[in-house]
Amino acid sequence: MGEGDVYxxxxxxxxxxxYVGVILASLAGGTIGQVLQSxxxxxxxxxxxxxxxxxxxxxxxxxxxxxxxDKIVDCMGIPTGLCPIEADPxxxxxxxxxxxxxxxxxxxxxxxxxxxxxxxxxIKGNEAEVTKAMEIARGMKNAQLPEVNLPxxxxxxxxxxxxxxxGSRQRGKQKTGYDASSHYVGKKGGKVS
Numbered sequence: 001m002g003e004g005d006v007y008x009x010x011x012x013x014x015x016x017x018x019y020v021g022v023i024l025a026s027l028a029g030g031t032i033g034q035v036l037q038s039x040x041x042x043x044x045x046x047x048x049x050x051x052x053x054x055x056x057x058x059x060x061x062x063x064x065x066x067x068x069x070d071k072i073v074d075c076m077g078i079p080t081g082l083c084p085i086e087a088d089p090x091x092x093x094x095x096x097x098x099x100x101x102x103x104x105x106x107x108x109x110x111x112x113x114x115x116x117x118x119x120x121x122x123i124k125g126n127e128a129e130v131t132k133a134m135e136i137a138r139g140m141k142n143a144q145l146p147e148v149n150l151p152x153x154x155x156x157x158x159x160x161x162x163x164x165x166x167g168s169r170q171r172g173k174q175k176t177g178y179d180a181s182s183h184y185v186g187k188k189g190g191k192v193s
Contacts, residue, residue: 100133
C-alpha cells in the first residue's frame, strides 16, 4: 500500500469526542499497530468504520488508560487493551449521506429476534434520495453474516487468554498471592475487566 491507497478498518468503539477505539489482544499491538506503523511510512489513508452500536458513553482516550493486558485482573477471555485513535468514523449516518444524499437521524436502537444491534433511523431528503436510501436499507435487511469459527478454549494456545489451557497453566506458575489453580485473579492492585 502507498499514497493514494485506502485501508478500511472496523473499530470496536466510537465516542462523541472524535476518537475510535480498537481492542488490542496481542502484546505486539495487533493488526492496528501494523496498520498505523505502515500508514506513517507509506502515507495511505485509513477509513475507520463502525455501526452506531459501537458507541460508548465515555471518552475512549480516557478509558484506554485504564485498560491493558497488564492491568486486567480477571476477565471472560483474553485480557485486552484499547487503542485510541483520533478519527471521524463512517457510521450508518455518514454512509446514508454518502450513498443516498439523505440525512439519517438515529431515533432508537436494539431489539430482539435478530434485531440486536439494529438502529432505527429517520431518513430525510427529497423523494428520489429517500427512495434510494430505502432500497439500500432493504438490500441489507436480513443480510447473512459470514460464519465465525471461534477457537476452542480447551485447545487454544494463546498464552495470555484466561480461558486457554496454555494460559491457565502459565498463570498457575505465577506468584500472585492468589490460588491460580481454579480461578485466576492476577496480581494485587490490578483492574477488573
